[in-house]
Amino acid sequence: xxxxxxxxxxxxxxxxxxxxxxxxxxxxxxxxxxxxxxxxxxxxxxxxxxxxxxxxxxxxxxxxxxxxxxxxxxxxxxxxxxxxxxxxxxxxxxxxxxxxxxxxxxxxxxxxxxxxxxxxxxxxxxxxxxxxxxxxxxxxxxxxxxxxxxxxxxxxxxxxxxxxxxxxxxxxxxxxxxxxxxxxxxxxxxxxxxxxxxxxxxxxxxxxxxxxxxxxxxxxxxxxxxxxxxxxxxxxxxxxxxxxxxxxxxxxxxxxxxxxxxxxxxxxxxxxxxxxxxxxxxxxxxxxxxxxxxxxxxxxxxxxxxxxxxxxxxxxxxxxxxxxxxxxxxxxxxxxxxxxxxxxxxxxxxxxxxxxxxxxxxxxxxxxxxxxxxxxxxxxxxxxxxxxxxxxxxxxxxxxxxxxxxxxxxxxxxxxxxxxxxxxxxxxxxxxxxxxxxxxxxxxxxxxxxxxxxxx
Amino acid sequence: xxxxxxxxxxxxxxxxxxxxxxxxxxxxxxxxxxxxxxxxxxxxxxxxxxxxxxxxxxxxxxxxxxxxxxxxxxxxxxxxxxxxxxxxxxxxxxxxxxxxxxxxxxxxxxxxxxxxxxxxxxxxxxxxxxxxxxxxxxxxxxxxxxxxxxxxxxxxxxxxxxxxxxxxxxxxxxxxxxxxxxxxxxxxxxxxxxxxxxxxxxxxxxxxxxxxxxxxxxxxxxxxxxxxxxxxxxxxxxxxxxxxxxxxxxxxxxxxxxxxxxxxxxxxxxxxxxxxxxxxxxxxxxxxxxxxxxxxxxx
Numbered sequence: 091x092x093x094x095x096x097x098x099x100x101x102x103x104x105x106x107x108x109x110x111x112x113x114x115x116x117x118x119x120x121x122x123x124x125x126x127x128x129x130x131x132x133x134x135x136x137x138x139x140x141x142x143x144x145x146x147x148x149x150x151x152x153x154x155x156x157x158x159x160x161x162x163x164x165x166x167x168x169x170x171x172x173x174x175x176x177x178x179x180x181x182x183x184x185x186x187x188x189x190x191x192x193x194x195x196x197x198x199x200x201x202x203x204x205x206x207x208x209x210x211x212x213x214x215x216x217x218x219x220x221x222x223x224x225x226x227x228x229x230x231x232x233x234x235x236x237x238x239x240x241x242x243x244x245x246x247x248x249x250x251x252x253x254x255x256x257x258x259x260x261x262x263x264x265x266x267x268x269x270x271x272x273x274x275x276x277x278x279x280x281x282x283x284x285x286x287x288x289x290x291x292x293x294x295x296x297x298x299x300x301x302x303x304x305x306x307x308x309x310x311x312x313x314x315x316x317x318x319x320x321x322x323x324x325x326x327x328x329x330x331x332x333x334x335x336x337x338x339x340x341x342x343x344x345x346x347x348x349x350x351x352x353x354x355x356x357x358x359x360x361x362x363x364x365x366x367x368x369x370x371x372x373x374x375x376x377x378x379x380x381x382x383x384x385x386x387x388x389x390x391x392x393x394x395x396x397x398x399x400x401x402x403x404x405x406x407x408x409x410x411x412x413x414x415x416x417x418x419x420x421x422x423x424x425x426x427x428x429x430x431x432x433x434x435x436x437x438x439x440x441x442x443x444x445x446x447x448x449x450x451x452x453x454x455x456x457x458x459x460x461x462x463x464x465x466x467x468x469x470x471x472x473x474x475x476x477x478x479x480x481x482x483x484x485x486x487x488x489x490x491x492x493x494x495x496x497x498x499x500x501x502x503x504x505x506x507x508x509x510x511x512x513x514x515x516x517x518x519x520x521x522x523x524x525x526x527x528x529x530x531x532x533x534x535x536x537x538x539x540x541x542x543x544x545x546x
Numbered sequence: 547x548x549x550x551x552x553x554x555x556x557x558x559x560x561x562x563x564x565x566x567x568x569x570x571x572x573x574x575x576x577x578x579x580x581x582x583x584x585x586x587x588x589x590x591x592x593x594x595x596x597x598x599x600x601x602x603x604x605x606x607x608x609x610x611x612x613x614x615x616x617x618x619x620x621x622x623x624x625x626x627x628x629x630x631x632x633x634x635x636x637x638x639x640x641x642x643x644x645x646x647x648x649x650x651x652x653x654x655x656x657x658x659x660x661x662x663x664x665x666x667x668x669x670x671x672x673x674x675x676x677x678x679x680x681x682x683x684x685x686x687x688x689x690x691x692x693x694x695x696x697x698x699x700x701x702x703x704x705x706x707x708x709x710x711x712x713x714x715x716x717x718x719x720x721x722x723x724x725x726x727x728x729x730x731x732x733x734x735x736x737x738x739x740x741x742x743x744x745x746x747x748x749x750x751x752x753x754x755x756x757x758x759x760x761x762x763x764x765x766x767x768x769x770x771x772x773x774x775x776x777x778x779x780x781x782x783x784x785x786x787x788x789x790x791x792x793x794x795x796x797x798x799x800x801x802x803x804x805x806x807x808x809x810x811x812x813x814x815x816x817x818x819x820x821x822x823x824x825x826x827x828x829x830x831x832x833x834x835x836x837x838x839x840x841x842x843x844x845x
Binding site: 445 | 795
């Protein structure tokens with residue numbers, strides 16, 4: 091064990107820490123390790139994000155491939171994993187009334203329902219999905235934090251080690267849930283996100299996770315308020331009348347959906363007061379849950395804040411070096427070159443990061459040393475299968491898994507709606523007071539653990 | 547071992563300074579039921595250590611603004627320019643073209659809507675006439691400059707939102723943009739040939755295009771198709787970048803500038819956008835190596 095008290099600033103001496111510290115911090119790890127094994131698939135988590143590397147050994151048992159859908163390339167959705175089969179999945183909530191008061195959304199819902207008819211083509215008019223695992227980094231990390239399962243895989247011989255079985259002791263907050271990737275693009279086209287939310291409604295998701303912002307030009311800079319004329323002047327290209335109508339309906343749809351199932355959103359990574367859109371829709375009257383980030387010391391992460399946020403959850407930290415705060419990583423190699431005021435908050439910084447699943451091989455956030463394709467059914471190394479991750483994306487994914495675990499364990503009744511889920515979540519949280527503000531933090535068994543208390 | 551979760555009782559991943567270590571929770575991996583790792587050749591005294599490739603800068607994945615700014619500062623003194631990136635395409639992209647045409651069945655018959663009827667095209671030209679008048683007002687001086695620049699291979703619209711239009715360290719990203727533009731030019735021409743829609747000034751002679759009409763058909767707009775294809779492809783490799791959505795708005799600006807120039811109908815713009823969206827799954831196969839190389843410049 092590294093003695094941090096005797097390390098030199100800038101020497102990059104960081105003590106080891108458990109990869110699942112975040113689950114331990116919220117009281118879930120001991121529950122998963124020692125608690126009951128319940129039936130899988132009771133809870134269904136819809137992840138609206140990028141595509142997911144579904145063959146990752148920790149994710150393969152979690153992803154429902156028949157319901158996974160991609161709206162990146164096809165406005166009516168493409169089903170990536172059907173191959174030669176026709177559509178034969180069951181969509182339990184085709185008669186949803188969630189868009190009844192939203193005429194433009196209702197038209198889209200009707201189109202989507204028609205498209206989902208049993209026996210229809212997985213790729214409408216031959217348009218393939220854009221779901222190559224190579225470019226599924228963010229979604230893969232998110233999915234792992236929600237519902238990865240530990241796995242045992244074969245290791246190919248090499249490096250002085252013979253062929254053998256290797257454990258991958260990694261899991262998400264709810265390793266009993268079913269994950270439905272709903273991949274989208276980043277085109278500021280409201281229709282894509284509307285389709286994604288309607289689809290999550292149609293499949294009767296227990297939890298909807300949106301670990302990203304929505305690029306509504308009229309909401310992306312809340313400080314500009316409703317000054318539409320100025321926003322139009324700023325935009326390189328203006329939305330047309332149909333897009334205007336859809337942008338107006340989208341937040342109403344999200345709130346309407348959230349009353350039926352919790353919608354868990356990342357609050358933003360730039361200390362945005364009130365949170366980014368749509369996290370900033372969260373209030374006491376709806377089921378939108380806005381998630382900020384706390385570091386492994388139990389303090390507000392450097393890029394997060396508490397205003398408008400439902401709760402904070404474990405994530406990594408970021409340095410601060412601004413007029414409001416100086417909170418630097420004293421072990422960082424650049425630290426000696428910085429002018430650090432005597433009064434600083436360096437002790438508040440935590441170097442702990444979130445570990446999650448990554449696209450295997452030479453792609454993704456962490457790379458394999460091998461340039462060739464990954465072998466089928468076996469690994470040559472496991473480093474590229476996991477990555478460092480963070481931000482409120484990670485925190486929101488952990489909360490989505492936490493709520494899903496409530497459903498899986500029948501602590502939270504399926505179908506109770508987003509408001510009840512939010513109430514349950516807050517009842518399973520503890521309030522933490524810090525010098526920088528108070529916040530709620532998930533605590534499965536009523537207590538929390540922060541592993542990086544050095545310096546406090 | 548009865549349940550995969552039981553692995554958590556006997557083994558654990560530990561984050562070390564050099565990577566992720568796999569360890570027995572209370573002893574060696576052999577004692578945990580996984581023999582084979584505890585020989586003298588394995589690292590860290592009974593643990594299996596593997597590099598995570600998690601250098602410290604990886605932490606900045608959560609905040610691309612900060613990462614980008616650091617890179618910009620680092621590169622400003624080196625005088626790099628996007629032109630350096632063209633070195634990546636100093637050879638014709640023959641491999642990519644070969645793959646593209648091997649999978650021609652995936653992109654030659656995408657469901658691009660049929661073009662509007664002549665009456666609708668004529669109605670669309672009315673809007674172009676209004677834009678023609680406004681284009682020559684002082685308020686549209688910037689747009690006139692953009693139209694001139696975008697008639698060539700100007701990459702500003704794609705690189706500036708990413709903050710790399712004055713950098714030299716993003717050769718693969720710039721090379722990828724150029725590759726997408728080249729390949730989409732060919733794909734788009736095949737659709738133009740199929741639909742053979744006349745340019746707006748043929749339908750409405752009172753339109754005086756700001757630039758000469760290109761010598762091919764109008765529908766779909768290749769400027770629109772190419773620009774949106776760049777946006778779709780870059781957002782596939784950089785979904786967390788704050789400018790991912792801005793790229794689409796810039797693409798739309800480039801496409802609409804061609805309407806202001808009297809060269810394209812709005813329906814050409816829309817068709818170019820739709821074609822770009824549908825062709826992205828093809829491009830992520832054809833341009834796979836370049837996309838991976840470009841992604842590594844950012845992660």
